[in-house]
Amino acid sequence: xxxxxxxxxxxxxxMASMGAQSQFLTWIAGAMFLCGKIIRFLIFFVFLFAVLxxxxxxxxxSRDQVIIFFLVFNIIDIASxxxxxxxxxxxxxxxxxxxxxxxxxxxxxxxxPIFGITDILDFLMLIPLLGYFIxxxxxxxxxxxxxxxxxFFLLLGNSLVLSFALHLMMVAVCxxxxxxxxxxxxxxxxxxxxxxxxxxxxKGVQFILTFTIPVIILITVPAKVLMGMLSWQWIGGxxxxxxxxxxxxxxxxxxxxxxxxxxSS
Amino acid sequence: MxxxxxxxxxxxxxxxxxxxxxxxxxxxxVYRLNFLLWRFRSFISFLTLLFFWLAIYGNKSxxxxxxxxxxxxxxxxxxxxxxxxxxxxxVDLAGQVRSGELSKVILAPLKIFQFWFxxxxxxxxxxxIFTLVEIxxxxxxxxxxxxxxxxxxxxxxxxxxVLLSMFLYFFLSxxxxxxxFWTEDVWAARWLFGIIFLEFFAGxxxxxxxxxxxxxxxxxxxxxxxxxxxxxxxxxxxxxxGAALKAMVxxxxxxxxxxxxxxFLWQKGIKNYGAYGG
Amino acid sequence: xxxxxxxxxxxYFQVHKKExxxxxxxxxxxxxxxxxVRAVDNVSFALEEGELVGFIGPNGAGKTxxxxxxxxxxxxxxxxxxxxxxxxxxxxxxxxxxxxLIMGQKNQLWWDLPPIETFLxxxxxxxxxxxxxxxxxxxxxxxxxxxxxxxxxxxxxSLGQRMKCELIAALIHNPRVLFLDExxxxxxxxxxxxxxxxxxxxxQRYQATIILTSHYMGDVKELCKKVLIIDKGKLVFxxxxxxxxxxxxxxxxxxxxxxxxxxxKILEAFGAIKEFSYPKxxxxxxxxxxxxxxxxxxxxxPVADLNIEEPAIEDIIRDLFIGKDYA
Numbered sequence: 001x002x003x004x005x006x007x008x009x010x011x012x013x014x015m016a017s018m019g020a021q022s023q024f025l026t027w028i029a030g031a032m033f034l035c036g037k038i039i040r041f042l043i044f045f046v047f048l049f050a051v052l053x054x055x056x057x058x059x060x061x062s063r064d065q066v067i068i069f070f071l072v073f074n075i076i077d078i079a080s081x082x083x084x085x086x087x088x089x090x091x092x093x094x095x096x097x098x099x100x101x102x103x104x105x106x107x108x109x110x111x112x113p114i115f116g117i118t119d120i121l122d123f124l125m126l127i128p129l130l131g132y133f134i135x136x137x138x139x140x141x142x143x144x145x146x147x148x149x150x151x152f153f154l155l156l157g158n159s160l161v162l163s164f165a166l167h168l169m170m171v172a173v174c175x176x177x178x179x180x181x182x183x184x185x186x187x188x189x190x191x192x193x194x195x196x197x198x199x200x201x202x203k204g205v206q207f208i209l210t211f212t213i214p215v216i217i218l219i220t221v222p223a224k225v226l227m228g229m230l231s232w233q234w235i236g237g238x239x240x241x242x243x244x245x246x247x248x249x250x251x252x253x254x255x256x257x258x259x260x261x262x263x264s265s
Numbered sequence: 266m267x268x269x270x271x272x273x274x275x276x277x278x279x280x281x282x283x284x285x286x287x288x289x290x291x292x293x294x295v296y297r298l299n300f301l302l303w304r305f306r307s308f309i310s311f312l313t314l315l316f317f318w319l320a321i322y323g324n325k326s327x328x329x330x331x332x333x334x335x336x337x338x339x340x341x342x343x344x345x346x347x348x349x350x351x352x353x354x355x356v357d358l359a360g361q362v363r364s365g366e367l368s369k370v371i372l373a374p375l376k377i378f379q380f381w382f383x384x385x386x387x388x389x390x391x392x393x394i395f396t397l398v399e400i401x402x403x404x405x406x407x408x409x410x411x412x413x414x415x416x417x418x419x420x421x422x423x424x425x426x427v428l429l430s431m432f433l434y435f436f437l438s439x440x441x442x443x444x445x446f447w448t449e450d451v452w453a454a455r456w457l458f459g460i461i462f463l464e465f466f467a468g469x470x471x472x473x474x475x476x477x478x479x480x481x482x483x484x485x486x487x488x489x490x491x492x493x494x495x496x497x498x499x500x501x502x503x504x505x506x507g508a509a510l511k512a513m514v515x516x517x518x519x520x521x522x523x524x525x526x527x528x529f530l531w532q533k534g535i536k537n538y539g540a541y542g543g
Numbered sequence: 544x545x546x547x548x549x550x551x552x553x554x555y556f557q558v559h560k561k562e563x564x565x566x567x568x569x570x571x572x573x574x575x576x577x578x579x580v581r582a583v584d585n586v587s588f589a590l591e592e593g594e595l596v597g598f599i600g601p602n603g604a605g606k607t608x609x610x611x612x613x614x615x616x617x618x619x620x621x622x623x624x625x626x627x628x629x630x631x632x633x634x635x636x637x638x639x640x641x642x643x644l645i646m647g648q649k650n651q652l653w654w655d656l657p658p659i660e661t662f663l664x665x666x667x668x669x670x671x672x673x674x675x676x677x678x679x680x681x682x683x684x685x686x687x688x689x690x691x692x693x694x695x696x697x698x699x700x701s702l703g704q705r706m707k708c709e710l711i712a713a714l715i716h717n718p719r720v721l722f723l724d725e726x727x728x729x730x731x732x733x734x735x736x737x738x739x740x741x742x743x744x745x746x747q748r749y750q751a752t753i754i755l756t757s758h759y760m761g762d763v764k765e766l767c768k769k770v771l772i773i774d775k776g777k778l779v780f781x782x783x784x785x786x787x788x789x790x791x792x793x794x795x796x797x798x799x800x801x802x803x804x805x806x807x808k809i810l811e812a813f814g815a816i817k818e819f820s821y822p823k824x825x826x827x828x829x830x831x832x833x834x835x836x837x838x839x840x841x842x843x844x845p846v847a848d849l850n851i852e853e854p855a856i857e858d859i860i861r862d863l864f865i866g867k868d869y870a
Contacts, residue, residue, distance in 0.1 A: 011667050018664065022655040025696075029453035036461040043465045050476055051321060051329065059320045100616055101651045105668050106639040182302045189309045196313075200320035205312075261618045261632065 016118035072223040080163040086116035155222040162242040165249040172256035194219040289387040311344040334410035342497040348392030354384040362445035436523035446534030468494025488519040545589035552622035554583040582608040584776035597767035598756040605776040606756040643718035647728040658708035669716035723755035800848040
């Protein structure tokens with residue numbers, strides 16, 4: 001079991017380094033993307049600082065708390081994009097038929113579709129972001145309770161698992177219908193809504209964001225836990241929902257694979 | 266203006282472009298999923314922003330120089346102007362250059378600017394219809410105070426400015442697409458300038474003057490604020506007549522600059538075009 | 544123990560027919576007409592280790608489908624397949640490590656990087672020990688003559704060079720069973736020969752069992768002693784290539800070179816004329832009558848040269864599938 005995980009990790013690292021090498025060749029494009037992502041982050045950041053400086057309260061949260069929400073959102077969002085970028089290329093892989101070659105490799109069939117492309121630029125953004133987050137947390141006294149801190153990191157991991165499950169579902173749909181872009185964009189748009197504390201939305205919207213694509217579990221829950229604002233039911237529920245999604249997505253993926261293997265040209 | 270009258274005066278030419286418009290419209294029906302998805306996404310970002318500002322204002326009526334009704338109107342205005350000013354198909358131009366399909370277009374008796382502008386008009390019209398429906402829906406559901414200008418001059422100024430912005434955006438976007446003649450990574454450049462810079466610096470997320478003064482000052486030196494921010498400032502009547510006029514003039518100057526740049530780059534690019542592609 | 548065992552393999556596809564136009568689209572939302580395509584219809588055969596076998600048949604006969612079932616890409620509708628004592632569709636790791644599927648137009652080399660990088664990746668995926676990897680790599684590189692290009696980006700290589708590297712990438716783990724789908728498609732004549740030589744060499748050197756599908760008789764004639772002919776999903780022939788000639792060709796080819804011009808009408812009396820472009824004439828004559836006809840020709844016609852041949856395999860097979868599309 002350990003050997004299997006180690007082997008997959010090794011292969012992932014190898015593919016990631018190959019991806020990075022490919023990127024160096026089109027480094028101008030990469031630089032522009034990195035630039036854009038940084039600008040987008042900074043502008044929102046400045047905006048929040050400018051706006052919240054005066055109000056000091058957004059849906060009952062102080063400025064620092066809103067910043068924490070924003071930072072947690074970015075960490076999870078960027079980490080997801082970093083790890084699961086393969087989905088953006090999957091449609092092409094299926095259409096061209098090259099995916100058949102991947103199916104016959106001794107690797108899990110979802111390996112290439114999800115982990116196949118790793119964008120080193122996202123990683124480059126993630127490091128300073130994490131650094132700033134940790135500094136900010138200590139500076140504003142958010143990290144005082146070690147129990148909460150541990151719980152927070154556990155929930156971060158939980159969010160990544162949930163994100164994986166969601167991406168796996170999207171990839172399964174792509175296998176069945178050869179379409180994936182609409183789903184990915186809907187997913188991105190809905191998760192982007194969690195840039196701000198989700199309490200600003202009406203109860204109806206929050207319901208959608210919990211029970212369709214569980215954005216709230218994905219992003220708001222870890223942030224709230226860090227600030228000691230969540231009950232045990234929510235925390236337990238978060239793990240439970242991730243587990244359910246993971247289980248469901250694996251089942252759905254297997255179904256999609258069997259359909260593909262029955263009908264492929 | 267001269268170009269417009271030249272092109273559309275002759276009935277035959279008019280028919281040509283009308284047919285083009287009809288075909289473009291039909292294309293939308295074929296790719297309706299994509300279009301609906303685009304509308305859905307616009308709607309979501311519209312809602313998100315709306316909720317954000319509603320939450321910020323809470324029970325306050327004034328903040329950062331905007332009355333609650335004005336800020337909410339601003340957000341509605343963004344949704345409206347995104348469709349009208351920023352709606353465009355000329356992004357496809359870059360794809361056509363890279364794939365070689367452009368040959369088909371330049372060999373046809375069509376003028377390139379008019380060709381793309383016609384297609385853009387269709388895009389804007391469709392967006393307009395949908396946006397109006399969405400806005401009406403939201404305003405009636407949330408029952409909020411929509412700010413209507415008091416003077417008729419405001420409406421007039423607004424319309425003129427929006428027309429200027431439409432053309433400004435058209436040529437700006439055109440210039441971006443033309444980079445396809447010289448580089449493979451068009452989409453990176455388009456994304457950076459056409460989406461990131463555009464959305465933030467045009468005021469398509471929040472009003473520019475919400476940001477610290479120095480930053481706002483720098484942004485106002487770019488052409489972007491003239492696409493969304495200034496027209497909306499006019500609508501909200503937060504800007505003096507003199508300042509409005511100044512803004513229109515600067516917008517016009519930017520327009521002329523990008524028109525000239527587009528023409529220049531187009532002619533340069535098309536000379537090299539035959540070399541590859543197709 | 545046969546290395547490949549196929550029993551009563553059936554693979555049916557459900558295809559739905561849609562009528563054209565908008566009306567058709569709306570109709571198809573409510574009721575879809577499904578048609579069953581019997582791509583592979585009750586096929587059985589067995590192969591021993593080290594055999595080099597060709598699957599041939601017209602377009603759409605079921606060759607590629609059978610190959611995909613054998614490799615595990617497709618689930619059979621019914622029937623049993625056993626390859627290397629595994630059920631391919633289960634895609635167990637142990638099974639996957641011993642097989643390789645090579646399809647003409649499909650690529651696995653990373654486009655922007657040199658081929659050697661993909662080789663290293665596959666080494667890790669297939670868990671090939673360092674020493675074995677080096678050995679296999681060197682041997683394959685020498686066989687395919689690609690020493691110079693291993694470190695050049697794939698995108699900069701010619702089609703032929705790329706194909707050779709794709710081969711290495713697919714073989715770096717020394718598979719015991721190779722599935723080749725149209726391996727020479729799209730290649731020029733020189734490359735085709737090189738590819739065929741390589742496949743032959745690989746089969747002999749590593750005793751790998753190779754199953755290939757092809758449109759080109761050249762591939763089959765040069766490589767395969769054993770041939771399986773599939774038509775409309777059914778196996779119509781399973782045996783040696785030489786047997787086809789014996790069994791199915793009931794006529795032979797007599798070709799002569801005329802010394803003088805002869806009226807074509809006279810020529811027709813000797814046998815069915817396959818080809819006539821002065822001075823060469825080609826007759827198709829029934830086996831039993833070859834001696835008689837040859838004697839008659841030599842006696843009555845001004846012959847400068849005479850040759851008796853077996854009919855071309857292409858012609859035999861084409862005649863077997865009269866009216867079908869077969870290259």
